[in-house]
Amino acid sequence: MSNGSPAAAHYFATIKAALSGFEAYVEQRGPKGPVDGFAAGVLEPYLRRLMASFSCWETHAGFAEQFRISRADSGFPVFQNVLELENDRASAESRLASIPPAQALREEMADFILRQKSFPSALQQQMAERIYLEQIGEGAVFSPAVLPDTLHVSVNPKTMRPVYHVAWGIFDGSQTLPMVYLAAIEDSSEEMVKLLVTKDGRLNPDADIPLPVGGLLNPRLAVRFDDFVVRNGAYSLTPATIAVNLDQDFPELHPKVVRRLVLGPLYSAGITENNGRVNDVLSKVRNGDNAWMFTWTMQEIFSKRERPEKKGFFSTAPAAEEFHIETNDLEATRMGVSAYEKHALVPHDAYQALYAAGEADSIFGNYKVHVISSNRVISEV
Structure with a gap:
């Protein structure tokens, strides 16, 4: 243009x-x-x-x-x-x-x-x-990599480890899609357990944590973690791959949940060419300002259990997560996730056009549909 x-x-x-x-x-x-x-x-x-x-x-x-x-x-x-x-x-x-x-x-x-x-x-x-x-x-813009922030800290009383809720952003270069990541990560580092966890399995009230904290809360691992998310943020990597890489690269960190929110694609009549059928229907919307559809996808991978550390005379193996992939759902298997949700946001005019053309069911399929009218969003129509 x-x-x-x-x-x-x-x-x-x-x-x-x-x-x-x-x-x-x-x-x-x-x-x-x-x-x-x-x-x-x-x-x-x-x-x-x-x-x-x-x-x-x-x-x-x-x-x-x-x-x-x-x-x-x-x-x-x-x-x-x-x-x-x-x-x-x-x-x-x-x-x-x-x-x-x-x-x-x-x-x-x-x-x-x-x-x-x-x-x-x-x-x-x-x-x-x-x-x-x-x-x-x-102000801040959406960079190729928006480095992690620790947003929340809690304690898992079963493992007596601190749990970090960490978020970061990646703008994928090959698919040109902005993405937001959120992970719940347990830390078994001796120094962080001692600092953050009380003997009764609670968060140490004396630990002054001015949340959000820039980077991973563990200062010894923070720089390496920044580097990891930059190298492992591509859309082409499944959440399962990212979670496994994180688990293997950091013996002290135990990713329990990794979520990825993929923003896009955007479909717009006269602008995009990413779906001919959608664009053809959108081109018939009377008000061209409303001839668009915006989609996003949430993907999640979670650990179903942790294999304990093994120590022996000839070899040792660190603790490792076993991640659940929903193999009963072909798309979940393809995505490498435990669960996913696909969403579509459309102006009221565009939804009416898609519905009138008999295309709503085939286009939206397994999407959760949200219709916007006068800045009010009606969900699950």
């Missing part, structure tokens, strides 16, 4: 409507309410990051030569845009220093119009670039 084109404007309006609708869906469940296996309060910071990224990209499109999205797959911006946003954040301060202040640009633009009797396109691009660079410095 070329900058300033009607297609670009329509795309940003569509993704803004889709993310705002998802935000309304999250907010209706309250900050502590469950959203497909996640507490709403866990998702909100990542959603804000994603919306901030799109706000920056929309401004950037005002002076960039073009803005590319993954039309045939996710409907999200291609990964190059994510990398450029991250690089621009690093260089924003030095680039701002080379651009005149906003007030000086406004005065120069007004003077240009009066003298030249034409629009100052070059100055407008400079202004757009200044606004963009100021924007990306104001």
Whole structure:
């Protein structure tokens, strides 16, 4: 899409409507309410990051030569845009220093119009670039990897270990899909058990933990854990693979649950080409602003038991988790998960069009459907 084109404007309006609708869906469940296996309060910071990224990209499109999205797959911006946003954040301060202040640009633009009797396109691009660079410095965006935060700490009284609830985000480069991860991880490190667990199996009230904590709560493992999630965050890796890798790479850490929320794909008439049948029906929606469908998938893998550590004269084996994969469900087996939920959010007009075309059952299949109208989401229609 070329900058300033009607297609670009329509795309940003569509993704803004889709993310705002998802935000309304999250907010209706309250900050502590469950959203497909996640507490709403866990998702909100990542959603804000994603919306901030799109706000920056929309401004950037005002002076960039073009803005590319993954039309045939996710409907999200291609990964190059994510990398450029991250690089621009690093260089924003030095680039701002080379651009005149906003007030000086406004005065120069007004003077240009009066003298030249034409629009100052070059100055407008400079202004757009200044606004963009100021924007990306104001708040957090959805980076290629949003490093982990420990959100909650508890104790498993059966194992007498602290349990960390850790969240992180990954923007997958190959599938161009943003994802949020949440894991419940027990820590058997002697020093952390001694620090955090009382003799009666409770969280030590004297341990001052200013949650959320940036990184894994165990400082000895935090850097390695950051590196692990970056290397093991790709969409192509199943949750089972990620959980097994985590279990094997960190003998002291015992992942009991790993959840992944995959945001997207987005389907939009006239923009995406990821599903011909869906796009064909959406193209018949009378109000083009409502001709979209946004989907997301929650995936979960959990440990059904822990094999105890083995010690012998000739070999030893650390404790290991046995993860449950639901083999009675072919899609769960393909995903490498214990359970999953697929969701679709559609404007009321689009749902009516899909229903009238007799396509609702075949398109939505095993999706949980949510219809948005006037910023109110009606679920399980």
